[in-house]
Amino acid sequence: MGEYIIEMLNITKTFPGIVANDNITLKLKKGEIHALLGENGAGKSTLMSILFGLYQPDSGEIRKNGKPVKINNPNDANDLGIGMVHQHFKLVDIFTVLENIILGVEPNKMGIIQKDEARKKVLELSEKYGLKVDPDAYVEDITVGMQQRVEILKMLYRDNEILIFDEPTAVLTPQEIRELLQIMRGFAREGKSILFITHKLNEIMEVADRCTVLRKGKCIGTVNVKDTTKEELSRMMVGRDISFKVDKKESKPGEVVLSVRNLNVVSKSHGKNLVKDVSFNVRAGEIVCIAGIDGNGQREIVNAITGLERPTSGTITLCGHDITKASIRERSIRGISHIPEDRHKHGLVLDYKLEENLVLQRYWQPEFQNKGFIKFDAVRKYAERLIDKFDIRSGQGPITITRSMSGGNQQKAIIAREIDKEHELLIAVQPTRGLDVGAIEYVHKQLVATRDAGKAVLLVSLELDEVMDVSDRILVIYEGEIVGELDPKTTTLEELGLYMSGAKRDNAKEINDGREE
Amino acid sequence: METVYYLIQNTLPVAIPLLLVALGGMFSETSGVVNIALEGIMLFGAYFGALFVYFVQDSGLDPQTILILGMLIAAIAGLLYSLLLSFAAINMKANQVITGTSLNMLIPAIILLFSKMYFNSDGVTTSINFYIQKIPVLGDIPILGRMFFQKTYITVIIGFILLIIFTIVFYKTRFGLRLRACGEHPHAADSVGINVYKMRYAGVSLSGILGGIGGFFYSVGVMDGNVNGHTGVAGFGFLALAVMIFGQWRPGKILFASLFFAFLRTLAYSVSLIPFLYNLGINQTYYRMLPYVATMIVLAFTSKKSRAPKSAGIPYDKSLR
Numbered sequence: 143m144g145e146y147i148i149e150m151l152n153i154t155k156t157f158p159g160i161v162a163n164d165n166i167t168l169k170l171k172k173g174e175i176h177a178l179l180g181e182n183g184a185g186k187s188t189l190m191s192i193l194f195g196l197y198q199p200d201s202g203e204i205r206k207n208g209k210p211v212k213i214n215n216p217n218d219a220n221d222l223g224i225g226m227v228h229q230h231f232k233l234v235d236i237f238t239v240l241e242n243i244i245l246g247v248e249p250n251k252m253g254i255i256q257k258d259e260a261r262k263k264v265l266e267l268s269e270k271y272g273l274k275v276d277p278d279a280y281v282e283d284i285t286v287g288m289q290q291r292v293e294i295l296k297m298l299y300r301d302n303e304i305l306i307f308d309e310p311t312a313v314l315t316p317q318e319i320r321e322l323l324q325i326m327r328g329f330a331r332e333g334k335s336i337l338f339i340t341h342k343l344n345e346i347m348e349v350a351d352r353c354t355v356l357r358k359g360k361c362i363g364t365v366n367v368k369d370t371t372k373e374e375l376s377r378m379m380v381g382r383d384i385s386f387k388v389d390k391k392e393s394k395p396g397e398v399v400l401s402v403r404n405l406n407v408v409s410k411s412h413g414k415n416l417v418k419d420v421s422f423n424v425r426a427g428e429i430v431c432i433a434g435i436d437g438n439g440q441r442e443i444v445n446a447i448t449g450l451e452r453p454t455s456g457t458i459t460l461c462g463h464d465i466t467k468a469s470i471r472e473r474s475i476r477g478i479s480h481i482p483e484d485r486h487k488h489g490l491v492l493d494y495k496l497e498e499n500l501v502l503q504r505y506w507q508p509e510f511q512n513k514g515f516i517k518f519d520a521v522r523k524y525a526e527r528l529i530d531k532f533d534i535r536s537g538q539g540p541i542t543i544t545r546s547m548s549g550g551n552q553q554k555a556i557i558a559r560e561i562d563k564e565h566e567l568l569i570a571v572q573p574t575r576g577l578d579v580g581a582i583e584y585v586h587k588q589l590v591a592t593r594d595a596g597k598a599v600l601l602v603s604l605e606l607d608e609v610m611d612v613s614d615r616i617l618v619i620y621e622g623e624i625v626g627e628l629d630p631k632t633t634t635l636e637e638l639g640l641y642m643s644g645a646k647r648d649n650a651k652e653i654n655d656g657r658e659e
Numbered sequence: 660m661e662t663v664y665y666l667i668q669n670t671l672p673v674a675i676p677l678l679l680v681a682l683g684g685m686f687s688e689t690s691g692v693v694n695i696a697l698e699g700i701m702l703f704g705a706y707f708g709a710l711f712v713y714f715v716q717d718s719g720l721d722p723q724t725i726l727i728l729g730m731l732i733a734a735i736a737g738l739l740y741s742l743l744l745s746f747a748a749i750n751m752k753a754n755q756v757i758t759g760t761s762l763n764m765l766i767p768a769i770i771l772l773f774s775k776m777y778f779n780s781d782g783v784t785t786s787i788n789f790y791i792q793k794i795p796v797l798g799d800i801p802i803l804g805r806m807f808f809q810k811t812y813i814t815v816i817i818g819f820i821l822l823i824i825f826t827i828v829f830y831k832t833r834f835g836l837r838l839r840a841c842g843e844h845p846h847a848a849d850s851v852g853i854n855v856y857k858m859r860y861a862g863v864s865l866s867g868i869l870g871g872i873g874g875f876f877y878s879v880g881v882m883d884g885n886v887n888g889h890t891g892v893a894g895f896g897f898l899a900l901a902v903m904i905f906g907q908w909r910p911g912k913i914l915f916a917s918l919f920f921a922f923l924r925t926l927a928y929s930v931s932l933i934p935f936l937y938n939l940g941i942n943q944t945y946y947r948m949l950p951y952v953a954t955m956i957v958l959a960f961t962s963k964k965s966r967a968p969k970s971a972g973i974p975y976d977k978s979l980r
Contacts, residue, residue: 196850196977217852232847234840235969245840246851248833255833296851 147172147335148193148304153202155188162188163199166361168354170304175326175336177346177367179379180356181578186339187229190306194226195219225297226306231289233281239292240264240277243299267298271325286435287318294325305329306337311345315435316606316639323349341379343372355379380579390590393614396426399566399598400447405456407442416442417453418622424567429589429599431613435642439622440602441483444571448480449473461566474503477566481556481573489556490544497525497540499555503563532558550581557588568592571602586612606635620644662932666925667806672880674921675818676873680899681906681913682825683869689908690862691842692748693972695759696741697870698896699766703740704871705878706770708733709783709886716787723813726789726879730817730872737871738864745863749856752974771888782887789813789879814876826910838862842968845975855975873899894951901954904965924950
């Protein structure tokens with residue numbers, strides 16, 4: 143047996159119009175944690191999907207213990223002991239934890255599932271590795287952290303010895319991340335080999351033995367983590383130096399622009415309170431960030447402010463006007479700009495041209511229409527100005543179909559439209575989701591520039607680094623309640639994480655009243 | 660009390676086709692394919708079942724044997740017809756509602772055409788009596804015997820046996836678990852090595868088999884063994900879809916829902932036996948709308964809470980992840 147348990151040699155995979163993997167070689171040693179680093183679209187997921195049998199490479203060879211193998215589907219991968227925790231969990235919501243773990247490898251007698259046998263094995267594994275789960279809970283009812291443990295147990299249940307983790311920390315709190323890294327180390331000590339896909343450098347430095355960097359489908363190199371630095375890795379990943387700190391001056395908060403008072407949102411489907419008595423202010427010239435784990439009521443608060451959904455009770459005031467019941471158009475005219483969470487669903491009409499998307503907020507203004515007919519010349523000129531000013535890159539300029547543009551440039555188009563429109567308040571919901579490091583830098587600069595121009599900015603983010611670097615004030619939300627107000631200059635990631643996971647909270651009264659005018 | 664016996668004895672043969680077809684719909688949808696074609700599948704099964712009965716009715720075979728053989732023929736016919744839907748929906752990724760609708764429209768026309776050509780009538784008329792006055796032993800149980808085992812059809816017993824078998828298949832077997840995974844989150848199923856296309860073929864084929872049997876049982880239990888191209892199965896296929904939704908895609912609740920609709924229908928046709936309703940003086944035709952009106956009302960109130968299989972109706976595409 144050689145030194146390497148898995149070798150992927152000269153793998154090439156093309157999709158129509160793009161080379162996702164260009165002659166990539168990756169060698170995994172037994173018992174190591176091997177990080178795979180790269181920006182979005184660098185080809186990490188494609189490479190792992192090939193190893194897991196979801197795609198077939200156009201050329202190249204995969205070897206296990208030195209012997210060439212063919213992996214045509216996930217079953218083959220499983221037979222070779224390869225398991226994967228997918229970035230988007232592959233769990234059936236309406237099944238129990240146990241059913242999800244055994245799906246595909248059910249212990250059975252004449253086709254009848256033997257659940258007791260399975261439960262015993264799952265509990266043993268859960269005990270052994272400290273992966274706490276309730277086998278009989280339904281997946282839809284458990285936390286994201288536990289869902290991830292279920293995914294890990296799925297691999298262990300199948301006795302996999304090569305474990306692929308696809309961006310496993312994106313959905314976790316700092317405490318959960320630490321636990322996960324601990325568990326990964328435990329696996330490695332036991333002789334399991336781990337492939338760890340990520341673009342978070344800190345985690346690589348902390349846990350990985352070696353790191354392979356991909357950029358634009360090409361393999362840049364493999365390095366020993368203890369011989370390298372964060373800066374070195376990031377240069378390999380992006381191809382240039384990147385500043386990790388957001389450059390910004392002290393904020394100078396002015397008048398209250400947005401005031402939310404006693405906001406409540408009750409779920410229509412199960413009657414639970416998704417937002418509980420939330421009150422806060424956002425002032426001109428400051429960036430306020432609502433931080434929290436996904437699904438703790440952020441979406442409902444944003445929908446209530448932007449008018450996408452009516453709150454159950456409470457008032458929302460913008461520059462002194464009560465807009466609680468105002469239409470979306472009215473809110474927009476009064477000065478709300480919105481960079482939505484899902485840019486495909488709520489931000490853009492993907493099959494429209496870029497220029498049409500750029501005037502979506504203003505096509506009805508006299509500048510762009512006459513008696514219901516659009517003035518296309520004016521639209522074209524306006525679009526060209528925005529494309530120039532915001533550096534939106536596309537194949538054919540204003541007439542590019544938006545769908546064909548890259549995610550970063552789609553986001554730039556939305557930002558251009560929302561920032562150029564007259565506004566007092568900019569609401570940015572996960573504005574850097576799915577963007578690469580360069581585009582993230584750009585978005586952060588725009589947010590700070592908007593603040594410096596004297597506008598109020600409400601940022602909703604799940605990325606802790608973003609929360610800490612960009613915002614002037616942090617409101618932490620947990621289960622629909624604001625449980626703490628933090629100053630990014632004095633708080634730590636750990637403290638933020640404690641608030642986000644509900645382990646720590648301030649007296650709600652203090653937070654709300656402290657800011658009352 | 661006589662009326663109660665009468666209503667129960669007459670409700671069951673009507674409930675069974677609804678039950679079986681709704682179970683079929685459940686298997687199809689939980690595998691991820693919406694099966695609007697149940698109406699057509701029922702009629703297709705019923706027609707071939709009745710044709711078989713027509714050709715063997717004078718051979719001296721025992722009526723119950725003929726019924727069971729006819730059921731098998733109907734099941735095969737339903738299965739074959741459902742393969743058209745499977746092919747279009749699974750291999751060709753066609754719109755499942757449109758495909759189902761066209762399959763529904765095709766069948767009555769074919770039946771009318773062939774019946775005119777070969778029988779010079781609108782359908783198949785058989786002259787065999789499947790009715791059972793009393794089942795030996797079981798029929799002598801006090802009260803229950805009279806309710807369930809007298810003046811009935813063997814279809815009722817077969818129906819309940821099939822319900823038990825398929826409930827076990829649905830909940831307890833490896834096959835059932837995998838099938839449900841495919842209708843809910845096919846990518847999850849695929850990632851653990853389950854062949855989604857195969858499972859969906861299995862789901863639709865089961866609905867074909869159950870739909871065919873249900874259609875034949877409808878012609879036996881409701882139409883006295885006849886099949887007619889004009890009236891078809893009187894919307895029972897669609898009613899079965901309503902039963903399935905009302906039953907929340909679960910066998911136990913589907914049984915309850917099919918009994919509910921069948922009871923309403925029996926009640927509507929028995930108005931003259933129930934003095935209270937008869938004395939109201941409402942034209943009896945209106946009562947016959949009952950099951951259908953109830954469908955609308957029930958669906959309006961339950962569909963808000965209904966939890967359909969998440970991926971039902973969406974063709975599975977490996978590359979969209």
